[in-house]
Amino acid sequence: MAHTHEHHHTHTISSLNGIFIASIVLNLLFVVVEAGVGLYENSLSLLSDAGHNLGDVFSLLLALFAFQLAKRHPTPAYTYGYKKGTVLISLVNAIILLVAVGAIIVESIRKFSHPVPVDGAAVSWTAGVGILVNGLTAWWLMRGQKNDLNVRGAFLHMVADTVVSVGVVMAGVVISLTGWTIVDPLLSLAIAVVILASTWKLLSESLRLSLDGTPEGIDLDEVLRLLESAPHVAGVHHLHVWALSTTETALTAHVVVDDWSLAEAAREQIKERLKAMGIGHSTLELESRRTRCHSTCCD
Numbered sequence: 001m002a003h004t005h006e007h008h009h010t011h012t013i014s015s016l017n018g019i020f021i022a023s024i025v026l027n028l029l030f031v032v033v034e035a036g037v038g039l040y041e042n043s044l045s046l047l048s049d050a051g052h053n054l055g056d057v058f059s060l061l062l063a064l065f066a067f068q069l070a071k072r073h074p075t076p077a078y079t080y081g082y083k084k085g086t087v088l089i090s091l092v093n094a095i096i097l098l099v100a101v102g103a104i105i106v107e108s109i110r111k112f113s114h115p116v117p118v119d120g121a122a123v124s125w126t127a128g129v130g131i132l133v134n135g136l137t138a139w140w141l142m143r144g145q146k147n148d149l150n151v152r153g154a155f156l157h158m159v160a161d162t163v164v165s166v167g168v169v170m171a172g173v174v175i176s177l178t179g180w181t182i183v184d185p186l187l188s189l190a191i192a193v194v195i196l197a198s199t200w201k202l203l204s205e206s207l208r209l210s211l212d213g214t215p216e217g218i219d220l221d222e223v224l225r226l227l228e229s230a231p232h233v234a235g236v237h238h239l240h241v242w243a244l245s246t247t248e249t250a251l252t253a254h255v256v257v258d259d260w261s262l263a264e265a266a267r268e269q270i271k272e273r274l275k276a277m278g279i280g281h282s283t284l285e286l287e288s289r290r291t292r293c294h295s296t297c298c299d
Contacts, residue, residue: 020063026133033126035051035054040122041123055100059097067086086150087210087243090205093202097195101199105192130168138158141158150246209242215242232265248281254284
């Protein structure tokens with residue numbers, strides 16, 4: 001059973017590797033084009049979007065590196081391997097995006113004071129290409145984002161980028177029809193808000209996992225009820241749940257059984273229940289009710 005899980009996990013990572021490499025190449029090419037047009041046409045909204053897209057390229061590279069870390073075998077110095085590095089990478093990714101938001105806001109404020117002419121048509125056509133690039137990348141990442149924090153982060157950024165590109169197209173049309181160049185820095189501020197909204201959840205979840213908090217989607221009370229309702233379980237204490245990586249969850253607990261002769265059967269049944277909840281790594285310390293009662297009395 002463990003062999004099958006490992007094979008499936010390796011196959012999934014290999015598949016995602018190809019998707020990430022293709023996404024990185026496609027988005028990097030678009031960043032070069034968008035930044036070039038933005039500089040030539042003095043469009044801050046295009047430059048802001050290009051900077052955000054460059055951040056996404058970097059996040060894709062980080063996620064690709066995270067997959068490589070997850071495949072590294074444990075060592076005497078790192079007995080869990082380098083899986084926790086995937087959590088740290090998602091945290092770094094979120095921090096980089098927050099820095100990008102700050103830079104966009106500062107430049108937008110400066111542009112209000114020093115407006116420059118903008119070619120609305122060029123902005124719209126360039127952003128239109130961005131809709132195709134970001135939308136295609138989001139579609140590629142859609143399946144994998146449900147099971148991995150780094151993939152989910154990349155997916156959310158690409159969805160946000162697609163929405164932002166739609167906004168840039170609309171801004172270009174408005175500028176072409178009215179000549180209101182102030183729309184350009186206004187849209188840049190809107191882009192900053194979108195990036196901040198899509199990054200906040202990634203940042204909070206990354207911080208939680210970095211501090212060995214209970215992963216999102218795991219209800220500790222529900223886990224406790226599941227353990228206590230298992231056959232021959234008389235009590236549970238010292239329950240801990242944390243993330244080994246952005247895809248793997250671990251649990252340790254002391255389980256009191258009412259019939260020591262059925263202790264191993266109870267352990268296996270509990271482990272199967274935990275796997276169904278998405279907790280694939282569990283360590284259970286079994287205690288007999290008699291021993292537990294005796295130790296409690298002694299205390």
